[in-house]
Amino acid sequence: xxxxxxxxxxxxxxxxxxxxxxxxxxxxxxxxxxxxxxxxxxxxxxxxxxxxxxxxxxxxxxxxxxxxxxxxxxxxxxxxxxxxxxxxxxxxxxxxxxxxxxxxxxxxxxxxxxxxxxxxxxxxxxxxxxxxxxxxxxxxxxxxxxxxxxxxxxxxxxxxxxxxxxxxxxxxxxxxxxxxxxxxxxxxxxxxxxxxxxxxxxxxxxxxxxxxxxxxxxxxxxxxxxxxxxxxxxxxxxxxxxxxxxxxxxxxxxxxxxxxxxxxxxxxxxxxxxxxxxxxxxxxxxxxxxxxxxxxxxxxxxxxxxxxxxxxxxxxxxxxxxxxxxxxxxxxxxxxxxxxxxxxxxxxxxxxxxxxxxxxxxxxxxxxxxxxxxxxxxxxxxxxxxxxxxxxxxxxxxxxxxxxxxxxxxxxxxxxxxxxxxxxxxxxxxxxxxxxxxx
Amino acid sequence: xxxxxxxxxxxxxxxxxxxxxxxxxxxxxxxxxxxxxxxxxxxxxxxxxxxxxxxxxxxxxxxxxxxxxxxxxxxxxxxxxxxxxxxxxxxxxxxxxxxxxxxxxxxxxxxxxxxxxxxxxxxxxxxxxxxxxxxxxxxxxxxxxxxxxxxxxxxxxxxxxxxxxxxxxxxxxxxxxxxxxxxxxxxxxxxxxxxxxxxxxxxxxxxxxxxxxxxxxxxxxxxxxxxxxxxxxxxxxxxxxxxxxxxxxxxxxxxxxxxxxxxxxxxxxxxxxxxxxxxxxxxxxxxxxxxxxxxxxxxxxxxxxxxxxxxxxxxxxxxxxxxxxxxxxxxxxxxxxxxxxxxxxxxxxxxxxxxxxxxxxxxxxxxxxxxxxxxxxxxxxxxxxxxxxxxxxxxxxxxxxxxxxxxxxxx
Numbered sequence: 001x002x003x004x005x006x007x008x009x010x011x012x013x014x015x016x017x018x019x020x021x022x023x024x025x026x027x028x029x030x031x032x033x034x035x036x037x038x039x040x041x042x043x044x045x046x047x048x049x050x051x052x053x054x055x056x057x058x059x060x061x062x063x064x065x066x067x068x069x070x071x072x073x074x075x076x077x078x079x080x081x082x083x084x085x086x087x088x089x090x091x092x093x094x095x096x097x098x099x100x101x102x103x104x105x106x107x108x109x110x111x112x113x114x115x116x117x118x119x120x121x122x123x124x125x126x127x128x129x130x131x132x133x134x135x136x137x138x139x140x141x142x143x144x145x146x147x148x149x150x151x152x153x154x155x156x157x158x159x160x161x162x163x164x165x166x167x168x169x170x171x172x173x174x175x176x177x178x179x180x181x182x183x184x185x186x187x188x189x190x191x192x193x194x195x196x197x198x199x200x201x202x203x204x205x206x207x208x209x210x211x212x213x214x215x216x217x218x219x220x221x222x223x224x225x226x227x228x229x230x231x232x233x234x235x236x237x238x239x240x241x242x243x244x245x246x247x248x249x250x251x252x253x254x255x256x257x258x259x260x261x262x263x264x265x266x267x268x269x270x271x272x273x274x275x276x277x278x279x280x281x282x283x284x285x286x287x288x289x290x291x292x293x294x295x296x297x298x299x300x301x302x303x304x305x306x307x308x309x310x311x312x313x314x315x316x317x318x319x320x321x322x323x324x325x326x327x328x329x330x331x332x333x334x335x336x337x338x339x340x341x342x343x344x345x346x347x348x349x350x351x352x353x354x355x356x357x358x359x360x361x362x363x364x365x366x367x368x369x370x371x372x373x374x375x376x377x378x379x380x381x382x383x384x385x386x387x388x389x390x391x392x393x394x395x396x397x398x399x400x401x402x403x404x405x406x407x408x409x410x411x412x413x414x415x416x417x418x419x420x421x422x423x424x425x426x427x428x429x430x431x432x433x434x435x436x437x438x439x
Numbered sequence: 440x441x442x443x444x445x446x447x448x449x450x451x452x453x454x455x456x457x458x459x460x461x462x463x464x465x466x467x468x469x470x471x472x473x474x475x476x477x478x479x480x481x482x483x484x485x486x487x488x489x490x491x492x493x494x495x496x497x498x499x500x501x502x503x504x505x506x507x508x509x510x511x512x513x514x515x516x517x518x519x520x521x522x523x524x525x526x527x528x529x530x531x532x533x534x535x536x537x538x539x540x541x542x543x544x545x546x547x548x549x550x551x552x553x554x555x556x557x558x559x560x561x562x563x564x565x566x567x568x569x570x571x572x573x574x575x576x577x578x579x580x581x582x583x584x585x586x587x588x589x590x591x592x593x594x595x596x597x598x599x600x601x602x603x604x605x606x607x608x609x610x611x612x613x614x615x616x617x618x619x620x621x622x623x624x625x626x627x628x629x630x631x632x633x634x635x636x637x638x639x640x641x642x643x644x645x646x647x648x649x650x651x652x653x654x655x656x657x658x659x660x661x662x663x664x665x666x667x668x669x670x671x672x673x674x675x676x677x678x679x680x681x682x683x684x685x686x687x688x689x690x691x692x693x694x695x696x697x698x699x700x701x702x703x704x705x706x707x708x709x710x711x712x713x714x715x716x717x718x719x720x721x722x723x724x725x726x727x728x729x730x731x732x733x734x735x736x737x738x739x740x741x742x743x744x745x746x747x748x749x750x751x752x753x754x755x756x757x758x759x760x761x762x763x764x765x766x767x768x769x770x771x772x773x774x775x776x777x778x779x780x781x782x783x784x785x786x787x788x789x790x791x792x793x794x795x796x797x798x799x800x801x802x803x804x805x806x807x808x809x810x811x812x813x814x815x816x817x818x819x820x821x822x823x824x825x826x827x828x829x830x831x832x833x834x835x836x837x838x839x840x841x842x843x844x845x846x847x848x849x850x
Contacts (some may be wrong), residue, residue, distance in 0.1 A: 011452070026742070027769070033732075106702065118703035237665075238665075239665045243503055244503045244701050245503070310725070313474065317467070317732060320463065324460065324739060326459055326468060330456065331743055334456065335750035338750070338754075
């Protein structure tokens with residue numbers, strides 16, 4: 001029966017190509033605009049590190065000391081801590097995994113200075129590779145002893161290794177960063193979070209993650225004159241921002257992240273954090289009540305508006321537009337079906353039940369919906385291409401992914417069926433006798 | 440009237456679908472056009488820069504480690520000023536179209552406490568001359584005022600200021616801004632700035648200041664201290680080769696500051712017009728997008744109403760024939776169908792305007808958007824009614840040509 005309905009609907013579609021074309025095009029435009037907006041929103045609002053970032057938490061507190069009292073620029077407790085505080089929190093090992101990090105942007109070169117590159121990476125206190133899920137290709141991560149002894153070692157990614165040394169396996173080579181040569185102990189695969197959720201304050205206005213091409217122990221880096229991209233909060237009287245300075249002993253510049261798998265671990269870490277902060281306040285170091293807080297990755301991204309308002313507004317606009325297209329198509333379909341009341345009347349008089357009439361028409365709209373979906377595919381490609389041409393910070397997020405394809409097919413089928421329900425119900429509702437009389 | 444309303448009530452599906460469609464289209468179009476208008480503001484507001492084709496800007500200049508001392512920046516400015524073909528040169532904390540570093544403050548009129556939020560503050564030497572601003576009242580800063588040395592950025596210091604006409608109107612509605620005092624911020628110890636001059640326009644570099652105005656700007660003399668991202672503006676004398684001046688500016692910047700720049704960021708030395716185009720590209724793109732969306736929404740709605748009305752008229756061919764046979768004239772049929780469309784679309788418009796307003800209220804709560812001005816509502820309503828009339832024209836004309844003889848057929 002289904003096959004018959006399918007053939008029937010195809011035949012009917014051929015009868016009035018102009019109207020069918022209009023229906024399919026309207027649906028396709030609505031679906032394509034929604035898919036375009038959804039692709040971008042999904043890329044920005046999704047998990048930055050699938051399977052990992054949902055267990056990561058960042059700490060914020062008001063860690064201002066006497067030098068930073070009454071600073072009019074200070075709005076609310078932020079995520080930056082001084083190196084001493086960050087070390088104390090990490091070294092306590094109260095969570096399964098923890099680290100402190102700050103983003104850095106430096107020039108790295110091979111020891112003779114012939115090959116060099118400007119790269120983004122992290123200065124870390126702790127052990128980043130396992131906790132962030134960075135895949136190691138060669139060598140090993142640094143040890144706790146190396147971290148504590150401030151041994152100048154570095155883990156770089158294969159792109160940087162290729163660029164500096166002409167081969168990916170650069171373990172044992174030296175990389176000149178700042179005034180010192182760091183020994184490469186590990187080489188990772190190219191790695192970047194989908195969105196820049198780590199060290200967000202240094203990535204304001206730039207929601208997409210960048211390739212993190214090196215990891216270096218924070219204290220060893222400072223000793224070599226390598227500092228974070230910006231110095232963070234350095235107290236009253238300091239410049240609003242200072243770039244690439246290793247003179248950060250008076251600054252709050254590191255974020256502390258922890259991996260917490262269970263609510264019990266979360267509560268435990270929260271209590272430890274509160275205890276630490278209060279102790280500092282009581283001791284007089286923190287001049288204000290510290291208000292320590294813990295944010296999960298998603299909450300932290302929401303708080304910091306990682307997804308630009310424009311992206312959300314565009315998604316809503318596209319959704320409303322799809323709704324309009326659906327109402328439009330439903331109306332045109334109703335007109336189309338009701339024009340055939342005479343045919344339906346004959347089928348009903350010959351014994352077709354309301355249900356079969358309904359199914360027949362629903363199949364037809366389903367076919368139209370799928371046709372709309374097929375047409376929406378190139379249109380979505382076009383929409384994403386247009387967004388990529390735009391001078392916006394998230395343009396690179398406008399890329400086709402396999403998931404998009406599936407969602408699109410599903411969406412078009414749902415749209416096709418939804419718009420058909422009302423007209424199909426309307427056409428099968430009237431009693432056969434009346435319809436024959438009209439005919 | 441009754442013979443127009445009654446059929447609508449008897450066959451509710453078609454009119455209902457039209458109402459729904461019009462309401463949705465109206466709500467979307469009102470909000471999209473409102474967003475569009477907001478994106479147009481920075482593009483259409485005069486930026487106040489005189490002869491922009493002779494203004495060279497050097498920005499994206501950031502110091503590695505400690506910021507350059509003010510004396511060093513002034514030396515660089517002297518070097519730029521001394522270049523052949525240069526008539527004026529300035530160094531400032533930030534300038535129009537420079538979005539990397541912004542200085543903003545709340546300006547409060549000292550006497551009346553009238554406020555203007557998010558007013559841009561440009562602190563720099565000789566800006567009126569270099570930017571070619573048009574003084575409409577008062578005077579430029581004196582040489583003595585220009586020589587002020589700030590310990591901090593300067594935004595919290597007292598002194599003279601030159602403000603834009605728009606800001607003057609806002610803070611001093613009585614029209615007497617000269618000599619009045621503006622407090623920078625609402626704190627008790629906020630700085631005092633005395634208005635010494637008013638310029639016609641000068642655009643803020645915070646384009647989407649919430650509730651603000653992109654023409655609310657204040658100039659302070661001097662150079663901000665401890666500021667890591669200075670901007671240089673260089674005006675080429677008329678009749679000189681601007682490209683050569685630009686090249687010379689570039690060479691000078693690299694020679695003077697090159698070894699203290701942060702690694703990996705290249706200074707940008709470009710014409711003001713290019714800088715403006717770059718800074719506003721995002722807004723132009725958004726305008727195109729929203730205009731495109733609005734047009735497509737209207738076209739889709741037009742097609743939808745046409746299709747539905749066409750069917751709705753065709754259904755009643757026989758009734759129309761009877762009315763014609765009973766003496767109704769062509770123009771009666773035409774008028775009736777137009778009136779019917781007006782009623783249906785009007786209902787949709789009322790629903791749509793209410794929805795548009797509700798959406799706007801919701802957006803205001805969650806995003807940095809301002810209230811939908813009420814002027815949009817009659818405008819949106821007129822647009823939709825016109826659209827409806829346009830859509831009904833062809834089906835109505837067809838219906839009015841139905842001959843009375845149709846009434847006798849198929850009975």
